[in-house]
Amino acid sequence: MSVKEIIDRCEEIFEDLNFTYAREWKVAEDGRKVVGYMPVYVPNEIIHAAGMLPIGILGGGDAMEVIHGDAYYQSYICRIPRSTVELGIMKNLDFVDGMLFPSICDVIRNLSGVWKLLFPEVYARYFDTPQNFRSDIGGEFYKNDLQELREGLEKLGGREITDDDLRNSIQVYNENRDWVRKVYQFRSDQPWKVPASEVYLLMRAGEILTPEDHTQMMKDYLAAVENEERRMKDNCRVVLNGSFCEQPPLGLVKSIELAGCYVVDDDYMMINRMITEDIPTDGDPLLNLSEAFLKHSLDLASKFEPSEEKKGKFIVELVRARGAEGVIFSAPSFCDPALLDQPMLAHVLDDANIPYISFQYAENSGQMQPIREQAGTFADSIKLWSAA
Amino acid sequence: MSNDNNPEVKKDTSMLKQKEMIAGNYEKLTNAKELGLKTSSTFVPGNLNELTRCFDIVNNLPEINALGNAMRKQSGAMISDAEKMGHSEDVCTYVKADIGMMAKGNIAPNGKPMPNPDMLLLSYTGCYTFLKWFELLREQYKCPTVMLHVPYQGDGKGQITQSMRDYVVKQIKEEVIPTMEQVSGVKFDIDKLRELMRNSAKAEDNLVWVLQSAKKKPSPIDGYFGAVYYIGPIFSAFRGTTDAVEFYDLLRGEIQERTDKGLGPVTPDGEMGKEKYRLVTEGPPNWTNFREFWKMFYDEGAVCVASSYSKVGGVYDYDGFRHDPENPIESLAEYCLGCYTNRNLPERTKMMADYIEDYEADGLLINSIKSCNSFAAGELLMLREVENLTGKPGAFIETDLVDPRYFSPANVKNRLESYFQMIEQKRQAA
Numbered sequence: 001m002s003v004k005e006i007i008d009r010c011e012e013i014f015e016d017l018n019f020t021y022a023r024e025w026k027v028a029e030d031g032r033k034v035v036g037y038m039p040v041y042v043p044n045e046i047i048h049a050a051g052m053l054p055i056g057i058l059g060g061g062d063a064m065e066v067i068h069g070d071a072y073y074q075s076y077i078c079r080i081p082r083s084t085v086e087l088g089i090m091k092n093l094d095f096v097d098g099m100l101f102p103s104i105c106d107v108i109r110n111l112s113g114v115w116k117l118l119f120p121e122v123y124a125r126y127f128d129t130p131q132n133f134r135s136d137i138g139g140e141f142y143k144n145d146l147q148e149l150r151e152g153l154e155k156l157g158g159r160e161i162t163d164d165d166l167r168n169s170i171q172v173y174n175e176n177r178d179w180v181r182k183v184y185q186f187r188s189d190q191p192w193k194v195p196a197s198e199v200y201l202l203m204r205a206g207e208i209l210t211p212e213d214h215t216q217m218m219k220d221y222l223a224a225v226e227n228e229e230r231r232m233k234d235n236c237r238v239v240l241n242g243s244f245c246e247q248p249p250l251g252l253v254k255s256i257e258l259a260g261c262y263v264v265d266d267d268y269m270m271i272n273r274m275i276t277e278d279i280p281t282d283g284d285p286l287l288n289l290s291e292a293f294l295k296h297s298l299d300l301a302s303k304f305e306p307s308e309e310k311k312g313k314f315i316v317e318l319v320r321a322r323g324a325e326g327v328i329f330s331a332p333s334f335c336d337p338a339l340l341d342q343p344m345l346a347h348v349l350d351d352a353n354i355p356y357i358s359f360q361y362a363e364n365s366g367q368m369q370p371i372r373e374q375a376g377t378f379a380d381s382i383k384l385w386s387a388a
Numbered sequence: 389m390s391n392d393n394n395p396e397v398k399k400d401t402s403m404l405k406q407k408e409m410i411a412g413n414y415e416k417l418t419n420a421k422e423l424g425l426k427t428s429s430t431f432v433p434g435n436l437n438e439l440t441r442c443f444d445i446v447n448n449l450p451e452i453n454a455l456g457n458a459m460r461k462q463s464g465a466m467i468s469d470a471e472k473m474g475h476s477e478d479v480c481t482y483v484k485a486d487i488g489m490m491a492k493g494n495i496a497p498n499g500k501p502m503p504n505p506d507m508l509l510l511s512y513t514g515c516y517t518f519l520k521w522f523e524l525l526r527e528q529y530k531c532p533t534v535m536l537h538v539p540y541q542g543d544g545k546g547q548i549t550q551s552m553r554d555y556v557v558k559q560i561k562e563e564v565i566p567t568m569e570q571v572s573g574v575k576f577d578i579d580k581l582r583e584l585m586r587n588s589a590k591a592e593d594n595l596v597w598v599l600q601s602a603k604k605k606p607s608p609i610d611g612y613f614g615a616v617y618y619i620g621p622i623f624s625a626f627r628g629t630t631d632a633v634e635f636y637d638l639l640r641g642e643i644q645e646r647t648d649k650g651l652g653p654v655t656p657d658g659e660m661g662k663e664k665y666r667l668v669t670e671g672p673p674n675w676t677n678f679r680e681f682w683k684m685f686y687d688e689g690a691v692c693v694a695s696s697y698s699k700v701g702g703v704y705d706y707d708g709f710r711h712d713p714e715n716p717i718e719s720l721a722e723y724c725l726g727c728y729t730n731r732n733l734p735e736r737t738k739m740m741a742d743y744i745e746d747y748e749a750d751g752l753l754i755n756s757i758k759s760c761n762s763f764a765a766g767e768l769l770m771l772r773e774v775e776n777l778t779g780k781p782g783a784f785i786e787t788d789l790v791d792p793r794y795f796s797p798a799n800v801k802n803r804l805e806s807y808f809q810m811i812e813q814k815r816q817a818a
């Protein structure tokens with residue numbers, strides 16, 4: 001398949017708010033179930049081990065008109081809960097058998113209750129991750145939490161989830177994460193070959209496709225893009241931070257690049273990158289999932305950093321590892337976790353002499369011009385600065 | 389919670405006592421160095437006041453400083469300072485008021501600067517913003533910061549699982565207590581904790597009695613605006629003290645007297661007129677225009693008989709929780725897990741509907757706070773559900789806690805007036 005064919009397919013999946021792929025997957029065999037999850041992270045391995053399809057619900061984007069959702073959310077709350085409620089009310093999600101709401105902020109947390117009230121027939125679970133990272137404290141709690149999720153899904157699916165099922169799914173996702181890392185590495189090595197919008201669409205597709213299909217797609221993409229003739233531009237290299245939940249419109253992802261920035265790392269799709277190392281496939285699978293989160297997961301605004309010295313340092317390390325020249329903070333309006341984290345990250349960047357800019361967006365932002373101008377000025381100033 | 393600008397006009401003995409207690413705590417805080425005392429900052433929901441006191445650590449509550457500064461009309465400038473320092477307009481204004489206060493030298497209400505805290509106790513209960521708030525403070529103070537992660541009651545049904553309880557207990561035993569021992573140099577004494585918790589339970593009994601006195605008609609108290617003053621000691625630095633026990637004894641006596649005389653609530657303008665409307669309220673009050681806001685209610689004869697805000701630092705009435713000296717650590721865990729905003733939306737909704745029934749209220753009024761996703765996200769659905777469950781009309785107003793830019797008196801007054809009319813119409817139709 002050519003790059004164009006793959007990306008066209010991704011775009012089709014991205015634009016399809018009716019989730020045809022997932023619907024078709026569901027009816028292809030009797031008894032199949034689909035479980036939706038909100039950003040940022042849930043252990044997809046358990047859903048997969050239950051024989052179910054996990055799909056990411058990331059709001060309605062800029063194509064959907066929100067009519068009902070606004071009656072559920074005040075104007076000073078971000079957009080993702082209202083467009084997600086809209087998807088629910090408009091029956092776009094009527095095939096979804098379960099919904100998981102990760103512990104990321106009070107909005108998603110309360111949305112778990114909204115879902116229970118609006119759709120009582122759907123299995124809706126608030127999914128907690130620990131803020132204590134000791135195996136014997138946070139780990140114990142988290143293992144129980146994972147076990148409760150496992151039991152909930154067993155009930156929903158009407159079948160047991162064995163340890164071997166889990167081990168097998170861990171293996172599937174290890175491979176998936178490995179290819180995700182390869183894509184990111186490839187982009188960092190040759191960003192002119194892999195535009196940010198393509199990586200974005202490729203990763204968005206991973207929120208809908210089975211992990212097996214998604215892994216294959218990434219393999220195909222990397223094979224195809226190797227041979228693509230794409231011209232290297234005089235762009236600066238930036239890391240993007242703050243977009244881990246409500247997503248910017250695709251136009252914004254493209255605008256940053258058009259303005260002269262190669263995005264060499266980002267936090268758009270955390271789910272397939274949250275765990276940074278292979279999870280062991282032997283031993284107790286829930287213990288392994290738990291330890292992976294405690295010991296090998298990315299830093300994120302909604303995760304407590306126990307050490308003051310380490311707070312925010314990840315961004316400097318990322319900038320260095322990717323050979324980036326600056327950081328773009330790009331966060332949804334009204335997003336407490338991203339916006340309150342930002343000043344601390346900015347201080348760390350100041351100390352390391354790394355330039356940054358910031359802007360806010362909403363999933364339905366229409367006007368890209370100001371953002372393009374801001375990013376363009378930033379790129380120019382970085383070039384001037386490095387030339388000096 | 390109360391401060392110098394106490395909303396009530398007539399100084400009851402209990403009120404004078406509370407004033408003294410608060411002033412005393414600020415004195416202790418601002419003189420901590422000279423007195424050789426250690427200080428800790430923490431949050432109202434899930435605060436471990438009895439435990440902190442076991443180590444002679446003085447408690448500072450930034451939320452209360454923020455609301456106090458708002459009542460003294462100082463928070464606006466503090467928020468704008470924080471915004472100038474790079475904080476977004478969109479985020480929780482409590483955090484910005486606190487950061488702005490820090491930038492202005494952390495001056496306590498007694499005019500003296502507060503010392504930098506010796507520790508931050510991040511009681512992570514019912515609000516995600518707490519996490520960012522204390523990371524921001526830690527950046528400045530560089531002091532030991534202990535996270536007490538209290539899992540959310542996501543699956544509700546009043547369920548606290550054994551795993552949640554064990555998780556909190558273990559953190560208290562293995563993270564919180566050792567940090568407090570280290571910071572204070574005092575060895576943990578469980579018997580002291582038991583003794584303090586015995587005091588807590590006594591005060592809690594009386595607090596519940598006072599709050600439930602609003603079931604009477606007319607209600608002798610206002611369970612929202614007035615309750616700010618009733619919950620003051622128990623939600624702040626005094627739970628577990630003999631002072632708090634005395635305060636609630638006095639308060640109960642005073643309310644008993646009002647009930648015996650068939651009196652309504654006391655307001656900043658004196659006795660309230662005839663009780664015309666009984667409301668249940670959801671959400672914190674606005675602090676920048678507290679009196680003006682309250683006046684819009686009592687001028688119309690509206691009394692708030694029950695509120696969710698008076699449960700923010702502990703729900704003692706709804707399911708009868710008391711601190712239990714026999715199982716002190718477990719009971720602290722239970723307390724943290726049970727705070728109002730740590731309960732999920734369906735349960736909060738049911739609680740509001742139950743209050744309407746139990747207090748024979750006319751309906752639910754939601755004061756939705758721009759800053760506060762913890763309360764506000766989902767409130768519009770809550771309103772609708774409570775209306776369906778009770779058949780009583782509800783109303784929705786929007787203000788902010790401590791940002792004066794978001795209090796629009798004309799809008800709020802209009803909304804309230806049409807709500808009262810709606811209640812009248814409903815009565816006539818019945």
Ligand code: SF4
Nearest residue numbers: 078105107245246335
């Ligand atoms: S965009 Fe931010 S505030 Fe909104 S739901 Fe996501 S994390 Fe929460």
Ligand code: SF4
Nearest residue numbers: 480515517760761762
């Ligand atoms: S979001 Fe609400 S509960 Fe949390 S700190 Fe702000 S005002 Fe308090």
